[in-house]
Amino acid sequence: MIKVCKFGGTSMADANAIRQVKAIIDADKSRKFVVVSAPGKRNKNDIKITDMLYKCYGEVVATGKCESFAVIRSRFEEIVSDLELDCDITAVLDRTEKEIIENKSADFAASRGEYLSAYVTANYLGAKFVDAADLIRFDSKGKLNEEYTDDKVKTILDGVEFAVIPGFFGKDSFGKIKTFSRGGSDITGSIIARGVKADLYENWTDVSGFLVCDPRIVPEAKTIKQLTYKELRELSYMGASVLHSEAIFPVMKGKIPINIKNTFKPEDAGTMIVPNEMHKEDNETIITGIAGKKDFTVIYIEKSMMNAEVGFIRKVLSVVEHYGICVEHVPSGIDTVSIILASDQLEGILSDLVSEIRENVNPDYVHVIENVSLIATVGHGMAKRSGTAAKIFSSLAEKGINIKMIDQGSSELNIIIGVANSDYEDCIRTIYRAFN
Ligand code: ADP
């Protein structure tokens, strides 16, 4: 039995948390590969090491020095001293500071949080430190080079009994350090799990599993006992930030289950994320989870006989493509279509984009709605039951929340609705309470 364990930022935040990590690892000898994040927040007002490192990079660019490194230094020195470790952390920190100044790379600077965290943890656990730079490789387009990476993970970790690996980064095709997007240590854990053919990928965080919705919005949200890969993908893509939305892909191929666990309540079962065929039907559950994201723009287009006009939607989408913009959803009716786009891509180009759509397809009516939030209600249970959508809509109507857009995925796995950003939290709370 092999388990890969990834510990997030809160689990690495200070010596007490790291002691907890050791107790978890010591309790189960199959926990052989440990992937760690950089130390995160110790309290609400604290700053993550990764954010401090991006700040250091900014200082290097502006002044050639990084004064904020002193804060990072003292956090690692404090951890090492509290854990009474016998390692020369000062020398490692000196070298790291010098490298951050010389490298002048945001990715390099940011990656050092995980590097230092893994260095300290390996020392404390008595495990081998294996640098992610030797394992994970990106291609020239910045995508993960799966073949190369899998091969390296297999060969370098072959015969290694117990190792700690920093999350979040690898090397690009030129050999320079490159990070995943934020929260990317979850992806590292998944890559290692696939490479070593783990039986289980344990993702240790600061909540007792994947909750039906964000606990910051619905504090009483229940834990989801079991989730399928597909449901996870929908929820994490739609904003459930507990697991990076791309972390699913490496384990999906190896059909390795993921167990989301709480470092501070290790006895809680947490959430199991499994391939569809391993999913146990629970007839009680209608909806599995609710997640959402703010700040979308809807371009609503109406034209009589749109359905009879060959290539209409293609022409609209080709204008969007021409601007290099990713499309989030395209819900359509007989004579209407809405194009939903993340607003941050539209800065300074929205009016040109709309004019070009007008020129290209000559619609009867175009209307732009900004500041829209998308909220997805996800669950395999919805397909088998009628009335789920009606329940969502009527509960929102009762609360006076105006629905601006509806898109029911063809998989019947989700219903996505658009509401004003100002209704975002209320909408999630209302849907949750309608079903619980
Ligand atoms: P880590 O640093 O361990 O990777 P993250 O902060 O990335 O942890 O993810 C855990 C956090 O995700 C939780 O503390 C919680 O605030 C947030 N979160 C958002 N949506 C959910 C959800 N549906 N279930 C659980 N946690 C969620």
Ligand code: ASP
């Ligand atoms: N430390 C990185 C971040 O804050 C990666 C991670 O925690 O997964 O985004």
Ligand code: MG
């Ligand atoms: Mg995370």
